[in-house]
Amino acid sequence: MTAALGAASLMVELLSAYADQPEPRSVAVVGNQPLAPDPVRAKAVDDCDLVIRVNGFVTDDPGGPETTGRKVHAVVFNRAVRATRHVFRDYHRRLYLLVEPGRLHWEPEALPGWWPADLGFVPVPNREVLLPLSDALGLPTRTEPTWSTTGTLAAWIAHTSFPRAQLVLTGFSFIDNPHQTSWEHASGDSCIVGPEHQIAAEGRLLESWTRTGDTVLLR
Template identity: 40%
Template sequence: MLAAEVAASRQAQWDLLRDYIASYAERRPVRKVTVVGNAPLGPNPERVAEIDSSDLVFRMNSMALDDPSGPPCVGTKCHVLTVSRYAPVTPWMFQDYRRRAYLIPQAGYGLRYILLPQPYFWPSDLGTMPVPNAPVITRLLDQLDPDHVPNELIPTSGSISCFLAHELFPEAEMLATGFSFLDGVQQDSWRYQSGGGSPVIPAHQLDLEAALLRSWIDDGSMRMLP
């Protein structure tokens, strides 16, 4: 395959992914995108107002949503969910699933039914979209570390979600919240808004991910919510 054909294939995959995700937006054109990480957040009505007024809200893995009768912490909207192969199931993971895009990084796509617990939990009519390696994951890895060793650096689902939001919709206002590694790159475990936690695997190099997100904050292309 010629280099031009490879480039065209990557661009076609990129465009397909953008159109697929945009089709789940609350409104089009997409003018406001928010990525909500899983770090525990206390009540903040202003934060929730920003999240729930977004055209697209990305979440990932051990996601949680606010109970309508509970305090406003993380909002009630989810249009895109990035799911890793080992994501635990939370009560909100399949809530209103027909109105969401479910993305699985390509490296784990063939193993998507290994998600815990076992297959019975996955709705029979729910499809997923792989996040392709060449146009997405490789580009993200190159931004994290141009000299990275293949297979030794694996981005978190949170950073994959931020990268997709930032790069697919550069014309939109981008917000983010709930990313504990911005202030804790040495952490060796995650705590979740949904409860519980899990260890940080060694291939997640949080210092690199924090540096990338901070570069977007510094250049004004992403704003962190409290």
């Protein structure tokens, strides 16, 4: 086993360790699309054995509207994360996975200066995780600065790490709106869709999983 393959295996082992049970039967990946309250959706997310959230996510507050649940086992983030008050809550009980596709081209290694000094993270290996996803999307990431969004990369991690588990996806706006040029986030902020992303291709890939019977999309 190569060192890089070992890193990918370690990532899966850590995800299993943080999950409610060692072999998750269900995995939820929650994107940051603003969604209307829906107790059924929130319960479906929180009922999963492993819940992965992305970048500057939000969770439901106690006593507040039930939208995407409260459970968080793992956080998939990039260096440009806009941290909300939810991102570091109970951080000692969560796994933080750093995606760094830009390191293949120009991205610096430094973390934001406000990153907690006592919080470690696990880099997601580009060769074993990112590049196979780029191949599935038809993106020439090896030679050009183009790659998936963090949300799709989180979904890919879940899909490939636990292929026998039921995958629950929610909060992915580009599945229904593949031509948007800006994002609205559940946290209330917004930003442009980065030129490095090809979200129409990402939407087609995730939507194709829903036709296999192993993936559920909750709008």
